[in-house]
Amino acid sequence: MKKSLAVILSGAMLMLAACGGGSNQASGDKKEKMVKIGITQIVEHPSLDATREGFIAALKDAGYEEGKNLKLDYQNAQGDMNNNASIAQKLVSDKNDLILAIATPSAQAAVQATKDIPILFSAITDPVSAELVQSLEKPGGNVTGTSDTHPDAIKNTIAAIKKFIPDAKKVGIIYNNGEPNSVINVKNAKEAIKEAGLEAVETTISTSSEVKQAAESMVGRVDVLYIPKDNTVVAALESVIAVANDKDIPVFSGDGDSVKRGTFASYGFDYHDLGYTTGKMAVEILKGKKPSEIPVGFPENLELIVNKNAAKEEGITLTEDLLKDAKIVGE
Structure with a gap:
């Protein structure tokens, strides 16, 4: 009788342990995924820096916070085209979920480096002439973003x-x-x-x-x-x-x-606002929208x-x- 009771108690403890392990597993499954975004910028100056800051602000407002559920890798080429190409290749090999390319040379290098990772550009004069997108309304491929060229x-x-x-x-x-x-x-x-x-x-x-x-x-x-x-x-x-x-x-x-x-x-206009608009595009892409479905954006206020x-x-x-x-x- 004592032996039977011991077996029953032992089995009950194993069941509790199994249930506890299942609970921990479920809790682990609910852990939020860390989003990785690489940022490549051709050179430092206030307009481009403000673009980057606006982009990050939009992500934060949408719930993507660095160190919590967002990992940012910011790289600056310091105006060197060889560095620019190397940075693009690094961001691709690191398997980022999305790449932000600030200024035309950075965007061109990123586009040449990958057709698989979504790319957003910002502070670009003419995305079509730079061969970044097929058209402003229907960018095509894995690329879209914002231009800083107001027509007037x-x-x-x-x-x-x-x-x-x-x-x-x-x-x-x-x-x-x-x-x-x-x-x-x-x-x-x-x-x-x-x-x-x-x-x-x-x-x-x-x-x-x-x-x-x-x-x-x-x-x-x-x-x-x-x-x-x-x-x-x-x-x-x-x-x-x-x-x-x-x-x-x-x-x-x-x-x-x-x-x-x-x-x-x-x-x-305010480049921070331009970057913020680009950041909102990033949120759409992270939630499942394709870059090809998002038209190129422009500054609204002049x-x-x-x-x-x-x-x-x-x-x-x-x-x-x-x-x-x-x-x-x-x-």
């Missing part, structure tokens, strides 16, 4: 040159002709400059270390400078601003963040941004009428 931005900024500097005749443009996005931006800027009855004067660079010398070469040859959305030049923007302030040359730029850094004016301190440094006289409806920074 360049035209309005060039028109602002005539508005603020009515005697201007020659517009200097500094850019890296090795950046596909810059070539497109400069082409559009030259068309707008010609339509405004102005003359474009170009100088090209290949590295950020050449930017200051390029700016100095414009002194005496141009009335104003226009800095397009060029990652190489914008990374060394302070070099341009120093020359412009010293020689009283007004500087107009292709993005609003450059105005905050010291250029005089631009028609721009506003005139003017830096009052830059106006003072660059010898520009401002009036209330000129500043009507402008967003003022640098006060």
Whole structure:
């Protein structure tokens, strides 16, 4: 009888242990999956950094928090194309769930590296010409994202040159002709400059270390400078601003963040918002939507941004009428 009781008790304990193990297993099954996202960025400057920060903010707002259920691998190529290609290959070999590519060279390298992992791009001038997507409405493949080209931005900024500097005749443009996005931006800027009855004067660079010398070469040859959305030049923007302030040359730029850094004016938008829009696309993809089903996005809001301190440094006289409806920074 005692032996039978011992057997019964032993069997009951085994059943309890089994039930306990099943409970732990079920609990383990409910553990949230860690999402891995690789981020590749061609170079550091405020517009691209703000894009990245906006992207991460959108993920956080959707419940994806780094260290909890999200692992981010941020890589910066520092403007080096060999690094850029290596970073893309690394993010693919690490089997990330999604790749964010910020700026055209980073996006092109990522697209060349994989057709299997979803890729989102942001801060891209022309995704179709860069051969990232088949069309803006139907991207196709494993790629989509957001462009930073508002259709009226360049035209309005060039028109602002005539508005603020009515005697201007020659517009200097500094850019890296090795950046596909810059070539497109400069082409559009030259068309707008010609339509405004102005003359474009170009100088090209290949590295950020050449930017200051390029700016100095414009002194005496141009009335104003226009800095397009060029990652190489914008990374060394302070070099341009120093020359412009010293020689009283007004500087107009292709993005609003450059105005905050010291250029005089631009028609721009908030790159953080652009990144946030891209982050919302990422959430859709992580929940099962295909990149090919998401049209390319664009900035929605465009506003005139003017830096009052830059106006003072660059010898520009401002009036209330000129500043009507402008967003003022640098006060």
